[in-house]
Amino acid sequence: MSTTDRVVPLKVPLDGTSLTCAQVSAIGSGRATVTLGSTAAADRSRRAATALAGPVYGRTTGVGANKDVPGQQGLDLLRSHAAGAGPLIGPERATAMLAVRLNQLLRGGSGLDPALLPVLADAINSRAIPPIREYGAIGTGDLTALSTTALCLVGEIPWNGPTFPLEPTDALPFISSSALTLADAALALHDLRELLEASIRVTARTWQAVQASMQPLADSVQRTDVATALRALLPATNPTRIQDPYGYRAFPQVHQAAFTALQNAEISVTTAINSALENPLITTEALHNGNFHTGPIALTLDTLRAALTQTASLSTARLATLMEPAYTGRLPFLAATEGASGLLILEYVAQDALATLRQLATPVTTGGAVISRGVEDHAGFATQAARACLATREPYEIVLACELIAADRALNGPEPDRPIDIEAARRRLNSPD
Template sequence: MSAPDLNASVRIDALHADLDRRIAALREDPTPVDRSRARVEDALSDGAAHYGINTGFGALAQERVPEGDLETLQRNLVFSHAVGVGDLVPKALSRLILRLKIHALGLGHSGVSRETFDRLLVFAERDLIPAIPSRGSVGASGDLAPLAHLALPLLGEGRFWTEDGTDVRPAASLLDEHGLEPITLRPKDGLALINGTQQMSGYGAHVLHEAQRLVKIADLLAAMSLEALQGSLQPFDERVHEVRPHPGAQQVAANVRTLLTDSEILASHRNCGKVQDPYSLRCVPQVHGASRDALRHATDVVEREINSVTDNPLVFENGDVISAGNFHGQPLALALDYAGIALAELAGIAERRIYLLLAGHDGLPELLMEDTGLNSGYMMPQYTAAALVSENKSLAHPASVDSIPTSRGQEDHVSMGSVGAVQLLDILENVERVLAIELLTAAQALDYRRPLRPGRGVEQAHETVRETIPHREEDYLLEDDIDESLAFVRDEALLASVAEELEALG
């Protein structure tokens, strides 16, 4: 058997597979964990004060703790910091946070004990996922409160998610069912567990992983709306984007050109005399492209973060134990705020396209039904889209511009990155729903262009939607179709159908 790759990094595009591989490698060869632990043991015997190992925490860093109380110190640390509140982090995200914590500890600069590390591996292996309140971190000394809740089940306290992720149970009862006793935290264990940016980076990694699909969906929907509204392909000309070569804009324009291959609709109005389309059609490459570039930057930051050691103090090969600030969330805070703005803009321009689809332009019936008055048609989904876009304007306000000192001024500048992370997930979900409404309305509008066919990519996507969601000419319970449309936005089916017909979108 080949040696496990303990130096391999985790990438956003293969997030879960990379973590599977990384954790399997650490299970087979935990050498980095053992080496860093040996250095902590050496530090304990040198008689010096080492922050968090034999001292108090935060404002109590100058308080030396007797050797006989060091295990109690670590237990007290977890108990005292488990003060999170609010809605629970979704189970899937809590699972990701747990796995990112294992990955970070396995990098070998945290000094965690093997017993504690092995128990975390057992939790991951048996899908014992701690329940974590989403609020309570200021994103500075790591995500202290959320990660303390992550650590509580090691001590037989706190709660685990149920298998189906719909409820929680006391950790003690689930540990008993699995034949597991609570463990005793060794010196440095508690601090290694709760110091770190795994909540912030977990949210960021999840959202940016989803965003890699979402930006392609946004391009596809823009192409569908462009065809339905008989828009021009000229703004997507490759030469336009060579003279302003932003990578995101170039990729978006290329995607739309691909999707409109062999379009009969495009050919039918090529000489119609229309000079320019509204910005929500004409400037799709510039707007979608800017969001792509911003999300690429945020992805680079989060990838560096999830492959970094964000503990404190850090343990190095020569035995040095250095207290520093790698737990501070500022790099993430700025990037997550930027990502939130970028995602919100995708919904903002999509809502404007929805509005155009309903306006009765270019031969489309108003509100996308023939007999309106008796029927309201697709009037109200645009209201929903407008409400979600407006909410995103508040959610996209940068959390990182705020700082409230904590720990009696010892922690006098904090990032609020965890606040931005929670906001980012809400923004993502709002954007998905707005795009679902554009998909629903664009598909309805394209029906009225028959017998002319749109570009092959758009046609393939339209046919895929129509296999599940029918054309409508009377009012009905729209929420069911919105839910079906949302499933397409959250799935690979539409993009896969295009890739089968033409090529995969970039």
């Protein structure tokens, strides 16, 4: 790559108020770096924290069931909580987590030393990756992930990033956050938005291939953004059927429900990554609270996965019609010769991916947990909901890719049977062209 061809990363200003899911994705992937906005809110919170008198959770006391035990835990707290398990998470998720936590700290309310903030920005921009393991949170704070990060900062765990002398009173303020959960959710939501938009383009090709009726898209029938977008992509059709299967007739409302679920999740996650969800929240006093709890976010993510499964099932239904001569006017399975299997295997692949989506749609919010000697007696499990949303990206994309291959064959006519390249179709989904 020449100097003139080198891609210059975008710069995302972090100010504690305006970070988006798309920006979290860009930062996590390395397509963007961060610049530090005003630290005034963090400065005010720090001054208030140093002036506090009386017991303050995690600063002058233990945590959890030890909330009434006086004393500063400091590094001992970080060492006891940096005990995640499982495989290491990837650089994209780790960097996105750092960006979310930095943005929250800029909002103020933690009382943490503001001198740490430019250090975190440097870590993000230099792609310093803390060795965070997958398991260790239940939606009430990513304690293992952030404790591991804090020990990297103080130099106790090796990493490729800067160091910073965290004060003992800053241990809990740094880790009291669900930054990794929120980062995972933001990454998933950004990618799922792109896939839901791609779904409309794929459906338009299938619609043309079978000459489906435009009546379900009429403004008097469906005044939805999905119906409007699909109409704009379709030329006039010449349907021969009174009405088409649900894969066509029900697509506008079912797919709109998926977009609505996505939008609700985006609102919930975006609000959280731009909020001071600190416990205690340091203003002019220490306000002990449960704002770090991510139960409401888990509810929106559960709804989104259920909606994705519904609209993916319509994709497999349309794929089934593309195998039928009555809909395409071509040989069964869109084969090149009579009796050949053609694209039959795509139905197997798509149904396998759809079955995975159904498993991932199992709600996490029906679970519960009571830990720390009964003091922490509820959990929202948004951590698991966000991971599940990340996992839906691949099977959903595969379902769409199978439909896209079949729609292209139905539109363009038979061609000699050869190995089917589903991976190439998946790459095409990421290009509006």
